[in-house]
Amino acid sequence: MFTKIKIIRTATIAMSLDYLLRGQLKYLSQVYEVVTVSGQDEHLVNVAQREGVRTIDLEMQRPISPLRDIISLWRLYRLFRKERPLIVHSITPKAGLLSMIAAKMACVPIRMHTFTGLIFPTRKGLIKNILILMDKLLCKCATNIYPEGQGVKNDLLKYKITSKTLHIIANGNVNGIDLEYFSKKNISANESIKLKSDLGITEKDFVFIFIGRLVGDKGINELVTAFQKTEKEKVVKLVLVGFLEDDIDPLRPETKLQIQSNSNIIAVGHQADVRPYLAISDALVFPSYREGFPNVVMQAGAMELPSIVTDINGCNEIIIEGENGWIIPIKDYNAIYDSMKKMMEDSHLRAYLKNNARPMIVSRYSQEVVWKALLAEYQKLEKNV
Known part of the structure; x- marks a missing residue:
């Protein structure tokens, strides 16, 4: 029996999976076993029902919260060790940091993060330096990094967040637009x-x-x-x-x-x-x-x-x-x-x-352009493992 390769998609809050990846997860599940991870709420329920993918409740905090972040990190590590995915792909800042560290600890072969935006360029002083260090650590643990657009890519280069290759999927954006729906x-x-x-x-x-x-x-x-x-x-x-x-x-x-x-x-x-x-x-x-x-x-x-x-x-x-x-x-x-x-x-x-x-x-x-480009990226990385 053919077993699909497993991909785990993570986000800090389930609303990001629900709104930002609408339709994409169902499309990808035709080729891969897609599992989503975020805190349990009505949005995670929506994802399970609409996209037809397995969901896992794992709470992560949006603000910096050292004790809770360590707990979430440990839970992610144990999850990745249990699930043994080929790919962990995160969006949103906190999920990106914790998922990439945990995935590296768990020896996940392909660790992808999409930067949907950067917080530190608008901050000052100590908090800005902390946020920069967090993004640098995220990138160090990731194997593949994807700015959502050219502006995000430019900021990652300007602040020397990483020396790894930065690749934009299609023309930018994580999901494209459903042109039939938005009409x-x-x-x-x-x-x-x-x-x-x-x-x-x-x-x-x-x-x-x-x-x-x-x-x-x-x-x-x-x-x-x-x-x-x-x-x-x-x-x-x-x-x-x-x-x-x-x-x-x-x-x-x-x-x-x-x-x-x-x-x-x-x-x-x-x-x-x-x-x-x-x-x-x-x-x-x-x-x-x-x-x-x-x-x-x-x-x-x-x-x-x-x-x-x-x-x-x-x-x-x-x-x-x-x-x-x-x-x-x-x-x-x-x-x-x-x-x-x-x-x-x-x-x-x-x-x-x-x-x-x-x-x-x-x-x-258009959504079709973005989805096909992301699928092609997964398949390319899969062949190189």
């Missing part, structure tokens, strides 16, 4: 009309949307400040899709007050399906301080939205200045305001950006 044709006119009515949005309103965690690092403080200037001049709404993380990166009190009290700012919380909200919007604003390769910018493009993004990793690869959106400096609310104002006022330019948005995603980031 305006899936959202009916009646559905959009009802959602607008429910949210208090009129046909005269110009709608900007942000999707992501409502935290400082995502540029929410600057976005809300810029929006307050914008709404004084135009009939405009700002839809915020995402949850607060006050325990990790709280917003300024004045920003939270605006979100709660300003009737033109519509916070709808986390949404499992963001497509209806993209469908009723005119443009995405994504003023994040750091990213690896943001899915939301690709999703917005697939839904035919032009984007205003900051000049950071991933964003400045997906968005081509003046073609499918604009790129602005980070932490600059005036730049956000100017771009939002121009987006509203210049209808001809906005139409040009909109018409380019989906084709530019289709040509570079």
Whole structure:
């Protein structure tokens, strides 16, 4: 009887497996025995049911937590010794560090990590040095390292995190975009009309949307400040899709007050399906301080939205200045305001950006392209063992 080669995919929290690798695990399981490892919650249940793969509950902490991290490391080591995978492939920072150390200790032949983003470039002082050392240790224990995009690769080289070869899968991004799913044709006119009515949005309103965690690092403080200037001049709404993380990166009190009290700012919380909200919007604003390769910018493009993004990793690869959106400096609310104002006022330019948005995603980031490239990478490494 033919036995499939085993691959273990790890992530710090199961939501990363659920959202970032949607469909990919099922695709890979046609060729390999795929096992996923993360803390048990509804997202890990979703992965098991949707992807048809075995899941293992193993808790890992996102913040630095020495005692708990040592416990997680030991549990990973014992798991890898028991399961004997050919490949361990991690995403997210903490899972990457612990998985690569444990896999090396357990003599796993192929140890892969995908950097979906780097935290240390936006930090200072001692914490920055600690984060750099952690990433260097991760890379030392890994056999193969994959930046999610060119910007992440450049930072890994700039800070001399590793001397190992860095390889980007396909054109970047961990999973590509499901272009059938993220398509305006899936959202009916009646559905959009009802959602607008429910949210208090009129046909005269110009709608900007942000999707992501409502935290400082995502540029929410600057976005809300810029929006307050914008709404004084135009009939405009700002839809915020995402949850607060006050325990990790709280917003300024004045920003939270605006979100709660300003009737033109519509916070709808986390949404499992963001497509209806993209469908009723005119443009995405994504003023994040750091990213690896943001899915939301690709999703917005697939839904035919032009984007205003900051000049950071991933964003400045997906968005081509003046073609499918604009790129602005980070932490600059005036730049956000100017771009939002121009987006509203210049209808001809906005139409040009909109018409380019989906084709530019289709040509570079379709899911099929990414999945086939990753499968080919696994098969190449397998042959070299």
